Amino acid sequence: MVLNRFLAILLAVGCAAASQAITVRISKQAGSTERFAAREVARYFFCRTGQLPTISESPGVGIVVARKDRLAVKLDPATAKTVKALKPQQYLLKTIGKDQIVIVGGDDSGVLYGAYRLAEKLGVRFYLHGDTIPDGFLAPALPKLNEVGNPLFDIRGINPFHDFPEGPDWWSEDDYLAYIGQLAKMRMNFIGLHCYPEGGVGPEPLVWLGTQNKPRQGYKSYWANTSRNTTWGYSAMKTSELTGGASQLFTDDWYGPDTIKPANDPMEVFDRAGALLNKAFSYARKLGVKTCIGTETPLTIPAAVKEANPGATASDIYKGAFEHIKNTFPLDYYWLWTPEDWTWSGNKPEQYKSTVDDMLSAYEAIKTINAPFRLATCGWVLGPVNNRAQLDADLPKDIPLSAINQEVGNAPVDPAFGKLSNRQRWAIPWMENDPELTSPQIWVGRMRYDAADALRYGCNGLIGIHWRTKAMAMNVSALAAAGWSQNWNTIKPEEQGKDGALGGSIVSYPDPIEGTDDDTIYQSVRFNMDAYQYHVPNGNYKVRLMFNDPAYGEVERRVFDVRIQGEKVISRLDIFERAGKNTALDYSFDATVSDGVLRIDFGKVIEYPCIAGIEIKGMGKDIKVNCGGPKEGDWLEDTAGSAPKSINRTADVLDYFTDFCKANFGLEAAKDIAKVLSGIDGVKLVKPAMWSNGPGTVKVEALTEAQFKERYAFVEALRQLKARIVGKGNLERFQYWLRSFELMREMARVGMLRAKLDANLANMTEGVIAAIKIRTDLTKAWQAMIEKAIETVDTPGELGTLFNLESQSRFTAQMLTRSDEALSHAAGGPLPDEINLSADYRGPSRLIVPTVRTSVLAGEQTKLRAIVLHKSGTEASVPELHWRKLGAGKYEIVPFQHVGRSVYEVALPAVPKGAIGIEYYITASAGEQKLVYPATAPVQNQTVVIGP
Helix, strand or coil: CHHHHHHHHHHHHCEECCCCCCEEECCCCCCHHHHHHHHHHHHHHHHHHCCCCEEECCCCCEEEEEEHHHCCCCCCHHHHHHHHHCCCCCEEEEEECCCEEEEEECCHHHHHHHHHHHHHHCCCEECCCCEECCCCCCCCCEECCEEEECCCCCEEEEEECCCCCCCHHHCCHHHHHHHHHHHHHCCCCEEEEECCCEECCECCCCCCCCCCCCCCCCCCCCCCCCCCCCCCCCCCCCHHHCCCCHHHHCCCCCCCCHHHCCCCCHHHHHHHHHHHHHHHHHHHHHCCCEEEEEEECCCCCCHHHHHHCCCCCHHHHHHHHHHHHHHHCCCCEEEEEECCCHHHHCCCHHHHHHHHHHHHHHHHHHHHCCCCCEEEEEECCCCCCCCCCCHHHHCCCCCCEEEECCHHHCCCCCHHHHHCCCCCEEEECECCCCCCCCCCCCCHHHHHHHHHHHHHCCCCEEEEEECCCHHHHHHHHHHHHHCCCCCCCCCCHHHHCCCEEECCEEEECCCCCECCCCHHHHCEEEECCCEEEEECCCEEEEEEEEECCCCCCCCCCCEEEEEECCEEEEEEECHHHHCCCCECEEEEEEEEECCCEEEEEEEEEECCCEECEEEEEECCEEEEEECCCCCECCEEECCECCCCHHHHCCCCCHHHHHHHHHHHHCCCCHHHHHHHHHHHCHHHCCCCEECCCCCCEECCCCCCHHHHHHHCHHHHHHHHHHHHCCCHHHHHHHHHHHHHHHHHHHHHHHHHHHHHHHHHHHHCCCHHHHHHHHHHHHHHHHHHHHHHHHHCCCCHHHHHHHHHHHHHHHHHCCCCCCCHHHHHHHHCCCCCHHHCCCCCCCCCCEEECCCCCCEECCCCCCEEEEEEECCCCCCECCCEEEEEECCCCCCEEEECEEEECCEEEEECCCCCCCCCEEEEEEEEEECCEEEEECCCCCCCCEEEEECC
């Protein structure tokens, strides 16, 4: 293959040829993490070269894996000084002479990170859902390396959010173990989970609440499943009701996490959740991954707990909850989330006091029971509306403060992080948002921009919130990499935009103004603007906003919100209601600038926002702007500004996509694919989904065929490049992304046809026959969309996406059927059978392994699940597992056991004694089609090694 020849040449240029088989060397005193790192080095060297190194405790040449206090290699003075200076999490990756590489870490984590960095140097790429091993083999040689790894943030990780089936609600124990293992490979070291309280979504079983009394009191708790109607718009439905053959993917009519299956005692559900976390978090601790769970504040005590414990205080409940955690599973942090409505509605002083009191109560409870974990904060906002940094003054300094970005990630990292001092601070960008949860979201530029902001504000933690795994591969890996290096950061001060108004129009009226002597300032206004911004020195300011409504003389004609520095300072401002027409209305606010820009944003509620004047005082500045008007004395003329890059927040991304495409799709078309992906990154990617009753509902939008074709031209561009993909693994990886984008296009077509049908029914201009034709086309479009969604299913996240489309858009939003009764009435009889959906699958047959473990504990018994997706009417064979000791021996064949429908399971064989791991592939047939997993088998197989 061209790719293999090119990579072999490329590696040979920078490598010293190995005269004999490679040996991975460790100290006889090596700890479990060092030994695991050695196995990982051997595994990935085998995956890339086809030759399996031996692991030896004897000194000599080869690849030396050691913690710095156990390194027994002669080094030159400069290298010895570098090794001695290594701190926790840091590593040195260095070639010594012609036949030796040292991987040395400042601690156990540093050793492991160095091992995975070597794998990346060999072309391997790591993502949350699994590894990418490029097609073909390299020459078995040692690359020339000289790299010191030093993280930019001490804490780097993920916040997979419980509440939707696309996320951890549908993760099994194996999923947790698989994803935590991948975190270490991406050199991330944190996983934090949120738990909704009773009311609305919850209570969820992640956190048990109760007193220290025995026996413990259980109460009903929930995670998403197919039988539950939720406040997020998911309708309960049997999996057999799914269309397009989707029912094949499930074993029976109920689907959800094993944790919440029916129990005689509701406490049993919490016990199952505790056992899950014990297994997952114990494994995380072995890999150096910090763990965190938590609830919202002020604490909501479940009704059943109140009834069973009359008079119990929040302090009593916290002590009971923390005691339960202490006895059930390991934990590093318990975080308390600031209230969600603070980001939309602000907060009152008494609400803030209640939250702080609650947090201090939890802090004392942790101390009282001597809990082996620390308190932290998180939430939808960093702190209260008047001062987002206020918690820094009111909480002990050993409590880390964190928050997710506001406005589902549309707002940047809160500048108030820069005002915190002498404490840990963790920024949490959104790697995806929930309104578009069923659609691909590529935010590589935003991830980089937010990571740069987090670094600029002095954060020591960088964490990403998300639900899906494989669909978020690009965003997760981009954020992970930004935790170690930001050499792409070319964001310049001038990219913050120009001073003045962002958008809008100006108008003047001659009418006199009540309540002021400055009539000329209030007689001109700017309306329909998005914002004003001014570059000023960092510090504290007084901002005066001056309003007048010269146009409307009744309430509810003009209503809007105002934010300063991202904080909502006025909610639903109706100028006429508060002051009257042609009457001055002023507000003054305190503002703090920490990034050199003072920004005032306006949010439309009804009609257009308008403003007459702005005055900014502080730090030696006095800026007075006659909004909508010319210069008047010391009042400046209203000029148009330009939006800063932070509005759409992006950074250079072509280098990332080029690397991604080379690793995942091969060299032949990588550059051209990267250009397409760079061209749709961030806000440039179309949005066929929206928040309706819940996340990811298909957006109903009237489009012409020309508009539709133009918006989704990038899908056709990618399809054209498919012919240039070489290699079975490269092609399969490319197919996943192409199908994901094709799914977007099919969603948009459904929304377009729904809008066309609505317009036709509103006027019946084209008649009933035309309306029935559109309705029939809508069924066909839906069928095509669901079949494309099924073709993308590779992980539990895509199962959730599929269920979301059927449950949210088809059932709750009645995307197809909501006008059928009226249409039937207009037609004078029943509608044709063509409007009915089919349960048959008509897409390509596939062999799906939704959860891929790459390491297992010694002696662990784990099951491997496979789905044989096949066209309706065809026969499918029972899949077979072909396995052997890693790198050698004859394959043994083990048949899978049928679980239900098209789902099968097999016990993964234990690693033979003396082996570092096993390799396997799976075969099956559907009709006359032969199926194999992975696509590159049996040349390149799936590998599993013994974990730490």
